[in-house]
Amino acid sequence: MNKRGWLVLGSLCLAVSLLAGLAGCRKPISDVADLVVKLAPKTKLRLVYIPALKLYVGKYEVTNKEFRCFRPAHNSGAHQQLSLNEDSQPAVAVSWDDASAFCEWLTETHGAKRWQFRLPREQEWATFAACGQATEYPWGAGAIPNHWNYFGRENPEVGQKLDRNDGYRVACPVKKSGANAWGLFGVGGNVWEWCQDADDAEGRTRVLKGASWADCAALFLKISRRSSYTANYTSASIGFRVVAEPLSQKPTRDVPAKTKPAPSSSHAPDAPIEQ
Numbered sequence: 001m002n003k004r005g006w007l008v009l010g011s012l013c014l015a016v017s018l019l020a021g022l023a024g025c026r027k028p029i030s031d032v033a034d035l036v037v038k039l040a041p042k043t044k045l046r047l048v049y050i051p052a053l054k055l056y057v058g059k060y061e062v063t064n065k066e067f068r069c070f071r072p073a074h075n076s077g078a079h080q081q082l083s084l085n086e087d088s089q090p091a092v093a094v095s096w097d098d099a100s101a102f103c104e105w106l107t108e109t110h111g112a113k114r115w116q117f118r119l120p121r122e123q124e125w126a127t128f129a130a131c132g133q134a135t136e137y138p139w140g141a142g143a144i145p146n147h148w149n150y151f152g153r154e155n156p157e158v159g160q161k162l163d164r165n166d167g168y169r170v171a172c173p174v175k176k177s178g179a180n181a182w183g184l185f186g187v188g189g190n191v192w193e194w195c196q197d198a199d200d201a202e203g204r205t206r207v208l209k210g211a212s213w214a215d216c217a218a219l220f221l222k223i224s225r226r227s228s229y230t231a232n233y234t235s236a237s238i239g240f241r242v243v244a245e246p247l248s249q250k251p252t253r254d255v256p257a258k259t260k261p262a263p264s265s266s267h268a269p270d271a272p273i274e275q
């Protein structure tokens with residue numbers, strides 16, 4: 001089938017499947033079906049309906065396999081000779097501009113004139129990461145679950161690290177990155193996630209949330225923590241997830257920050273990228 005054929009098929013396959021009935025799944029947070037976007041054979045983007053936001057939110061960070069449906073030559077590179085480019089890992093080495101372009105492509109080619117895909121706003125991100133609660137960390141109360149991907153004992157480097165081993169020195173497959181109570185994976189750790197919000201009046205810098213495999217300081221793991229970088233910046237520890245809303249709603253326009261934002265993290269999610 002040629003490329004046009006796949007695009008048509010992909011749009012036709014914008015489908016839903018009930019959360020209930022999935023073997024072993026947690027209790028669904030709503031009776032509304034997941035939104036499943038078929039990007040290619042065996043490549044499906046799954047979004048969960050979040051009633052508190054009236055939005056579908058990506059269940060996982062966008063993977064390399066999914067991003068390559070948009071940009072086939074994309075290479076997430078490696079860090080210390082550890083691959084970041086496996087199909088199941090989150091796409092990194094993507095700027096805010098790249099992530100936004102992916103969302104626009106998704107709307108045009110798979111939105112079926114029904115859905116607008118975009119990056120989450122910072123407040124939306126904080127709401128779905130905390131499951132609508134006033135929790136400090138995305139895993140809720142208690143110790144960090146071992147399988148959430150932060151910087152811990154699995155790393156041989158000497159220095160500050162978490163006193164636990166999640167088994168992954170760099171970004172892990174998105175389905176291995178730990179889920180919160182709403183069934184959203186990787187909202188804490190794995191990779192930082194671009195948000196739609198500008199962090200300056202001119203819109204040159206964009207907000208990041210969630211920390212990554214390269215972070216261990218408790219401060220950075222908090223839901224309230226934010227960072228920001230220029231819209232063309234890329235890193236081995238920055239990726240993104242998408243949200244979707246019906247096109248019948250007014251499209252959310254990108255509005256530059258009107259007031260001086262809270263101080264951003266001085267921490268740089270700047271793990272070097274090796275192409």
Ligand SMILES: [Ca+2]
Pocket residue numbers: 061186187188189190191192193210211
């Ligand atoms: Ca993440």
